[in-house]
Amino acid sequence: MRLGLGIDTGGTYTDSVILDLDTKEIISRSKALTTHDDLLKGIVDSIDGLRSHENIQLVSLSTTLATNSVVEGKGCRVGLLTIGKRIVPDLDVSSIGFVDGEFDMRGNIVTELDEMSATNLLNDMKGKVDSIAICGYLSVRYPEHENRLKGLASEILDVPVVCAHDLTSKLGFKERLNTAVMNASLIPEIIGLISSVKDALVEFDIDAPLMIVKGDGSVMSSDVAMERPIDTIMSGPASSLTGAMNVPGVTDAMVIDIGGTTTDIGMIQNGFVHTLDEGASICGHRTRVHAADICTYGLGGDTGMELVDKRIVFSGRRSIPYCVASSRWPSIHDRIMERRMVSIDDCIFFIHSNGKGPLSLNELKGEMGLSDASLGAMESSGSLIRISLTPTDILAAEGRYGRYDSTASTVMVELIASFNSMTADELIHLAKGSVKGRLLQCIYDYTYHSDDEPMEVFGRVGQAERYKKADITTIIGVGAPSGSWLPDVVDAIGYDLIIPDDFDVRNAVGAICSRVTEYVEIIIRAAPNDFSPDPQCRVYASDDSFYFNGKDEAIEFAKSEGIRIATQKAKASGANEIEIMMKIEEHNIDDKFHGECLFRGADIIVKAFGDPSFGSK
Incomplete structure (x- = not known):
């Protein structure tokens, strides 16, 4: 029996499965909370929850690291050299230099490469950059100048060097420039993560090759991933597509992955992941990254919800559900059980990243004098962690989700409803209808793509009417909340719905089943x-x-x-x-x-x- 370990780091949970690679049977499974400040901790916790770690012959990891780094504007200090054209990237770089040297369309040298200028620029970057990106005009056809500068950079600077022509063979100078800079910025982080994961596998006595899931749903060795981390953009969502591809008898389907933080929608056609041939657009930056045609929406089981004038408003921001918070922090549990709240602002709690708290929204505004802008900035930076009403709480209060302290969700739904002159049942009905409506909006947006009000966070290059043209009538639901939310949604549009076995860990299954x-x-x-x-x-x-x-x-x-x-x-x-x-x-x-x-x-x-x-x- 050949055993494989699949790991998926999602926005809320890190899932692990041990799979019989011949029969595709899950031998063991585990879930742990994703630790965003240290992804390795969540991975270790998830692996530790498996029954056994013996006889594993392959490990495959889908990671949110590259995606999160791009979305959050993180990454290392990048030095950039452009050859032949004075064009700047859309992304920030620490140092930039323009070097003369140009070919014409027939491969004739128009301007000789100015190696002396390049040498001076590289010497000026010493101690100021952690990696170098090099992009030359027409380098996909004539890479000689890029290769010569790579040799110079390697001699002068002891940092990773990335050439644009090694990442893509497609034309488009600005897109290749963005791709090279993005790749260079991610190298130190992905090297750190992979090294840490390998150390963790040693601790569990797992001696097996480590693969990393790419954004098109396939996998590559960890060694290649350290050179091309940009290929792991959209790694997590792509795993849901490969996990769905293992559903017997289905070759064409829309795949909807509802996670804790986001809803990801993509397609499989003729048994393959549908990819973006022209390259993915990531946070508005056009690239030449080969990735699955996936759209990511700010709706998940842990998306914050507010009741405004008896209307549900989604924050688009992750919030810890009451049921989870009550299980993790005794002080939250005590507040909720004692029903100490006297207004709606008392129903929103915050925990400081240093562990202090909880404090209610009223307390933060009143006692500490924080403004809405200050609160927003502290949440964005991760200093404050919000605890508020979420779709997970609605399911828990309805009795359909019992993983954590569902009583806490029930109490908070009752209190929030009473502060808005509603019954708990009315609030639950309103919230469920709002989640359903939002999911229908997401499906429509993915299907037909409206430029007027794009809903996605990142990951699309407007391919209109994919769903209609593909004539797909089946939706596969994966992710823990999908079994609760998708049946009513799919009924409303008249398509077939498949919720596969182990739908809540399908991303981890997809990671270890990828080719x-x-x-x-x-x-x-x-x-x-x-x-x-x-x-x-x-x-x-x-x-x-x-x-x-x-x-x-x-x-x-x-x-x-x-x-x-x-x-x-x-x-x-x-x-x-x-x-x-x-x-x-x-x-x-x-x-x-x-x-x-x-x-x-x-x-x-x-x-x-x-x-x-x-x-x-």
Whole structure:
């Protein structure tokens, strides 16, 4: 029996499962609260809750680290060198330098690389940066200048160096610039997390390869992840899609993952995760990151809810449910059970990050004199942790969720209702209708994508009417709250709903069931002045380009080179028994004068995939 350990760090919980990799049977499962200030602690707590840690041959982790770092504007100090164009990225960098050096579209050197200027710029960055990003104009076709500067940077600075052409083969200077900077900013953090996870596995006597889930739902070795952390953007949501793909008999479906913090919506089509070919937009920054077509919405089991004029308003911010807080802090439990609240502002509590508290909203405003703006800033920084009404409390008060102190939720629902001249049943009915309506909005937004009021936090490049065009009539629900909220929602739109077994840990199942997948794009372009039926061609592959006297010879070389490079990348990412898929997109023009179709180029996309290599146990 081959056993694998899948770990998913969600916004609220870190889930772990031990899976029989042959039968896909869950042998053991565990949930622990995610510790945002130290992700490793939540991972260790989750692994510790498993019945056994023996005979594990593979470990796979989906992590929110990269996504959270981008969303929160964190990351290390990045030094940036751009070559050929004086363009600045959308993201902050600590140091930036512009270096002369340029190729034209045919690969001729227009301006020689100014290595002396680059050397001076790099020397000026000593002690000021933790990593270097290098992006040159047309470097996806002609990477020579980027590679030369990488060698210089490695000699002068003892920090990781990232070249844009190593991350994507697609054109788009600004998008590649953002991608390189983002990747460089994440390297130290992902190295720290992976090193810590490996240390934790040693503590549990787990000697197995460690894989990391990528944003397209596939996995890569931890060594590759430390070089390309940007590929882990959307890692967690992508795991829900691969977890849903393991539902027998379903090849096309919309997948809705309702977690504690967010609702993530994506699609599987023809048994594969639907991805963004043009690259994901992350927090408004266009990139060339290959990721699943997922939208993330600020609605989850722990989303804060307020009652304003007998209308539910969602804060979009995570709040600790009363039932959870009452179980964790005796002082909260005592306040709730003794019903000390005399106004609605007494029903919102705060715990300081140093553990002090609780204090009610009234106490913070009255005794401490804090304004709404100050409170908001302290919450955003993590100094204050809010405890308030959430969808989880509504389920607990209704008797449908009993994991924590459901009595606390019942009491608080009664009090909040009374302060608003309502009964508890009326508040529960109103809240349930509001959650249902919000989920329907999310589905509609994902399906048809309105530019007028975009609801998502990040992760979309407007692909309108995906749902309608795909003719999908099935929704798969995963995530702990999905079984409670989705049946009524899906009934309202008339589609089939599947809530799979172990839906509350499907992300962790998806992490350990994912395959290694690598893509390579080889570009063929006909000679600009050769309009013959069989033109001379240039093939752009990896760090080099090659000339051929005819298109057939060029295509055959491009196919074999694409297979070689993709296979090499898949092996480096930890794949075993690699399979190949290939797509050829020719570019032709009509010669109306001669009545011929003339070849002008082709894009050859090679996909290499396989199961991860297992440990020796």
